[in-house]
Amino acid sequence: MKIVILGAGVIGVTSAWYLAKAGHEVTVIDRQSGPALETSFGNAGEISPGYASPWAAPGIPAKAMKWLFMRHAPLIIQPAPDLAKVSWVMRMLMNCTSAAYTVNKSRMVRLAEYSRDCLMALRADTGITYDERMQGTLQLFRTQKQVDGAYKDIKVLKADGVPFEVLDADGCIKAEPGLAHRRDAIKGGLLLPGDETGDCFKFTNSLQDMAIAAGVTFRYGVKIERLEAEGGKISGVQTSAGRFVADAYVLALGSFSPLLARPLGIKLPIYPVKGYSITVPIVDAQRAPESTVMDETYKIAITRLGDRIRVGGMAEIAGFDMTLHQKRRDTLVHSVEDLFGGAGDQSRATFWCGLRPMTPDGTPVLGRSPISNLYLNTGHGTLGWTMAAGSGRVLADLISGRAAEIETGDLGYARYQRLG
Template sequence: MAGVVTPHLPSRARRTTCKGLTALQHRESGRVKIIVIGAGVVGTAAAWYLAAAGHEVEVVERRDGAGLETSFANGGQISPCHAEPWANPAVLPKLARWLGREDAPLLMRWRRWDPELWAWGASFLVNCLPGRTEANTERVLRLALYSRDCLRRLRAETGIAYDQRTAGILHIYRDPAEYAHACAAADLMRRHGLDRVALTVAECLEHEPALAAVAPTLAGGIFTPGDESGDAHLFTRELARLAEGRGVRFRYGVGVRRLVTRGERVAGLDTEAGQLEAEVYVLAAATASRALARPLGLHLPIVPAKGYSITAPVTDPARAPVVSITDDEHKIVVSRLGERLRVAGTAEMTGEDLTLTPARVAAVLGHARALFPGGADYDRAEPWTGLRPATPDGVPLVGPTRYHNLWLDTGHGTLGWTMACGSGALLADLIGRRRPAIDPAGLGLSR
């Protein structure tokens, strides 16, 4: 990555240098007006941390409430253990096997000419090289671990509740070769600070007895005791409520048509409610970020990755999991949210289409029934699909742009819930010219 771009904030501010970074001394109050575009879990967390830093914050959201799109019914995991990106050497032979399968864990639809999707696919293949995978894993893990710590502090300080469970995440594997690869990846993550423990099948059952139905098919598991799960939508709603109590203004039902620029600055937002202005702007609009940035000459390497989930009422607590589960072979995650079971997974590259494809819903349901038969009432399962903003290297875009007062907080893919708090805290430090708690290198657009 090139050096961190140092954007300019309001001209009334005075710049000094400190420890190699350009530090900014705001007006005496240190308070600037910031507009965050997007009230998903990422945008809402950004608003929270920016307000905590003393800024005047306004959030613009096209939907009628917080967390109603990608954050609404995701897999529910806070999972640094998923730091290894999709783009890794082990995925290449699988892509060939998945071609043409409607129930494939990763499905790319090449039925129309889409230059951005083809460019994304080419970059994805390049990032499957071993050296790239290791660097990208470290970047994601650096932010994910920090974010998990931020979430814990936030929970302790506010008492926010969202059907959270802190029993860890258990990855299960059927193929011995896949299990061996996962153990090697776990070694890399341990070197970067993530506690991961390889388990025998018997030890998997000790952690989660509800896996008894599939135990004969397993080769082993890897347990991450520090990871968590919870309802991302409930968290986002509650955090928005807390943020409003801190003075954040949420404008719901207001779509942003375009960002108005003047030279190398964003001068305002053209919205359905008229022109809105601030001194700093944060683009946290998930997949919509790409379209908003494109007229500015900013080409964000993001494509929508459609994910599916089902939510079913728990019928037999003894046969439903307590520990959050990742079935790595089928790219399925399972989280217990109170008396509900959330099962989510798959990625379908099909543009902005939110149609629920029956074959893919059936695949998620089938995996749920096989993993935990009798654990939930699958006949009453509610299906959902959402668009996750995926980058080809699996690393989000958190940092400045060439526009002096426009910042990015987007492209988190399947890990938006995992990295939301850390991204917001990091962004607040960077905008405020404070030395951040983690190194932002490799997380920005200039990488």
């Protein structure tokens, strides 16, 4: 089958890999000059199935009000009027119930756990390297209230069979010795030993090279203008390089997916939520993190990537604005220096931002669209790197007419159609 994939981030490239391995003729189109140059470029580096959680959770509305007034706020909402923003926020608030949280987290963990298994198999089969580590994620709690609040997540982890350890301050320091000088700030932690870390940009570039060797064609510097539909099917893709025609099409454009889908009557509830990161060269390895530490107070992930520390987080609701704000950088620096002071050279740090494609319920939109030959692999939010391999494998199975290895009925666009 001839397949065109729109988007060459980690989601598009993993989709291309699995589709090529399934025997399809694949072309990937992207406006950038190479793979993983937007949201996949500078993410936090976590592959965290155990930490896969929807932002919509009980208590979030109250917390959000508090966050808005914090000096180092994890949430920033720009006041400019935006109907898409208001609609998305309202739908997210509808998911802030205990029942919705349990359902949403369970299906996110299902896909994330499967994705981690797919990545392990891919690594074993190909020998791909990307500054990977398999030492887990430590969710670090600075207050007793955070420790107590973790039990709603523990309940879901137990139900899904995800391994975890509840740690006191000494246990946190044993897992991450670089925290020893901040023992007084630690009330406890939740260790997820099955989580991994790695450089998403390196991974995507290496996988692209392997995909090319497997027969995939990549067309870069090509602006995607519109999808053309005829007779209930997509008949082609109009681009700055001409018209591309295939048997099936995959929409993997992250935050830009709704813009291409809307003219077809497909209303994807995906909003671009901006995240920031700094990448800091390590100058004292003994003070640096071993894996990923999630600073629960500021919702910031601090990850070891080879000889660098990647510090990423925050949620800025500001549409497609890509301004790099110094205040956001200050928050990232504050978190890493407070916990791992002196580990990195901040004078040589690089500052970045990207647009996370967020759905109101946290789960990506994965599977066939209402148009029979158009498939969706988008809306992964903060978990594109975590869910990429599994999402690509599921998509390849569905397009190839094979049964997926996990339940996928609640991952697709139909869940939004039911809501109207």
